[in-house]
Amino acid sequence: MRFAPPANLDAITGDRLQALLRTMPKAELHVHIEGTLEPELIFDLARRNGVALPYADVEALRTAYAFADLQSFLDVYYAGAGVLRTEEDFHAMAMAYFARAAADHVVHAEVFFDPQTHTARGVAMATILHGLARACREARHTYGIDASLILCFLRHLSEADAFATLEAALPLRDLFVGVGLDSSERGNPPEKFARVFARCGELGLHRVAHAGEEGPAAYIEAALDVLHVERIDHGVRCVDDPTLVARLAGAQIPLTVCPLSNVKLRVVPTLAQHPLAALVAAGIRATINSDDPAYFGGYVNANYVDTFRALPLDARDAYTLARNSFAASFVEDSAKARWTDALDAAFAAA
Ligand code: ADE
Ligand code: ZN
Numbered sequence: 001m002r003f004a005p006p007a008n009l010d011a012i013t014g015d016r017l018q019a020l021l022r023t024m025p026k027a028e029l030h031v032h033i034e035g036t037l038e039p040e041l042i043f044d045l046a047r048r049n050g051v052a053l054p055y056a057d058v059e060a061l062r063t064a065y066a067f068a069d070l071q072s073f074l075d076v077y078y079a080g081a082g083v084l085r086t087e088e089d090f091h092a093m094a095m096a097y098f099a100r101a102a103a104d105h106v107v108h109a110e111v112f113f114d115p116q117t118h119t120a121r122g123v124a125m126a127t128i129l130h131g132l133a134r135a136c137r138e139a140r141h142t143y144g145i146d147a148s149l150i151l152c153f154l155r156h157l158s159e160a161d162a163f164a165t166l167e168a169a170l171p172l173r174d175l176f177v178g179v180g181l182d183s184s185e186r187g188n189p190p191e192k193f194a195r196v197f198a199r200c201g202e203l204g205l206h207r208v209a210h211a212g213e214e215g216p217a218a219y220i221e222a223a224l225d226v227l228h229v230e231r232i233d234h235g236v237r238c239v240d241d242p243t244l245v246a247r248l249a250g251a252q253i254p255l256t257v258c259p260l261s262n263v264k265l266r267v268v269p270t271l272a273q274h275p276l277a278a279l280v281a282a283g284i285r286a287t288i289n290s291d292d293p294a295y296f297g298g299y300v301n302a303n304y305v306d307t308f309r310a311l312p313l314d315a316r317d318a319y320t321l322a323r324n325s326f327a328a329s330f331v332e333d334s335a336k337a338r339w340t341d342a343l344d345a346a347f348a349a350a
Contacts (some may be wrong), residue, residue: 005319006347012315017350021304022264022316025339028101028289028300029106030233030256032152032182033090033132034081034114035292036097045083045092053083065295068196070265071184071213076099077292090131095138100293102143105303107147107339108329109147111136112180116154116165125168130258133175148330149302152180152194155188159253162196172201177330180233181223185215190222206330208229208256208286213267224253231256231328236267237283237348239275248282254328258291259307262300280317287325319347 012020023206025174033167039058055061061080067073084090095110100111111132118128129149136147152170153162169176179200181193190197190209197207211223213234223229235255238244248255257276262268268275279286288307293299298306304321307313 005316006323007345008350009315009319012318012347012350017308017315017318018305020315020346021308022301023105024318024322025105025107025342026300026304026322027110027287027339028106028287029110029231029254029287029325029328030112030258030291031097031109031300032077032112032114033094033097034084034117034294035077035296036100037080037093037293038096038294039084041079041093041096042083045085045089049083049089051084051085053194054079067295070267073292073295074183075266077295081114082121084118085123086120087127087131087134090128091135091138094132094135095142098139098143098145098147100133100299102139102145104257104299106145106300107342108141108228108326108331108335109145109329110150111147112150112152112182114152114154115169116157116161118163119168123136125165126172129169129171129172129175133172134293142326146331146335147292149176149179150180150206153193154183155181155192156184159192159196162177162193163199166196166199172202175201176205178208178246179206181211181227182233182246185210185213185219189215189219190227191220195228197229201228208233210234213262217241220244220248230254230330234258234262234267236262236275239278240317245279245282245284248285252285254277254285254287254324256289257286257329258289258296258303260293260296260303261291264296271306274307275309276307277311277313277317279315280320284341285324286321287328288321315350319343 139145209223210229210233212220231254
């Protein structure tokens with residue numbers, strides 16, 4: 001793979017840099033598909049499926065999007081996901097995301113889904129996976145986006161529930177590339193899912209986990225040492241442990257960072273105080289992602305643009321972050337090289 005930065009980086013500043021952030025090709029590696037459900041679609045699906053919502057209209061729902069912490073968000077997020085019932089619903093939700101991702105010049109997306117929040121309501125695993133996988137196939141034809149799915153276990157539920165979910169998904173093993181771990185982090189350490197993740201490793205599934213979002217830096221270490229994950233989702237609390245920062249940088253463990261999410265969920269007080277610039281400067285393989293864009297005020301380009309406005313990040317960092325998004329993805333090296341070449345071309349033309 002060619003990882004030589006383009007020559008003209010110092011000349012790209014101000015409006016040129018802002019434009020390039022929007023148009024450069026990028027991968028999105030941390031987006032929960034249920035977190036892309038816009039209020040309008042929530043109301044459409046609720047009407048279609050006869051689901052009662054505790055909000056009078058779209059505006060009232062949007063007003064509820066003021067969060068004190070991760071749990072207060074998750075309560076609203078799981079309630080919103082309750083409108084999803086049919087394969088067509090899952091397909092429509094994912095196609096709406098891909099349309100927005102295409103507008104943001106996303107060329108590759110690894111998309112999380114939370115099956116347990118749907119199967120608990122009686123929705124079949126096949127309904128979820130067939131709807132989402134059909135959208136992934138369509139994303140390639142319609143938008144030229146390469147997309148794959150990552151099945152996330154809800155960490156506030158039991159190990160037994162996670163094993164049952166894995167069993168239910170295995171007949172459709174070809175439709176997802178990996179597993180993740182999300183939901184309420186504090187009090188639900190990685191160790192709780194050691195055996196599930198070991199089984200997923202035996203099955204050849206890629207492994208990632210949310211760690212160090214609200215939880216301590218020790219959860220990041222446990223995700224690496226106990227769950228054997230290849231990437232850490234969020235991971236920003238690593239800044240509390242300089243030894244861990246050195247380890248992440250040394251081993252080039254990717255972090256899928258979500259700056260707007262971190263502000264909305266009060267992981268950091270403001271974007272200007274976000275540790276992303278420090279993580280990049282420390283040599284960590286960080287990426288920029290949207291997490292739950294319908295709830296947090298913007299898709300991946302908004303995360304890039306707002307973060308670059310708030311922090312001392314330059315064109316070299318933009319190149320590094322986009323390049324990292326390809327390097328950290330679960331695709332063959334030839335695809336990484338092709339997208340990195342396209343990134344080089346975008347910088348050369350800027
Ligand atoms: N599920 C959806 N978004 C999440 C987040 N930011 N953290 C943990 N679980 C989530
Ligand atoms: Zn997340």
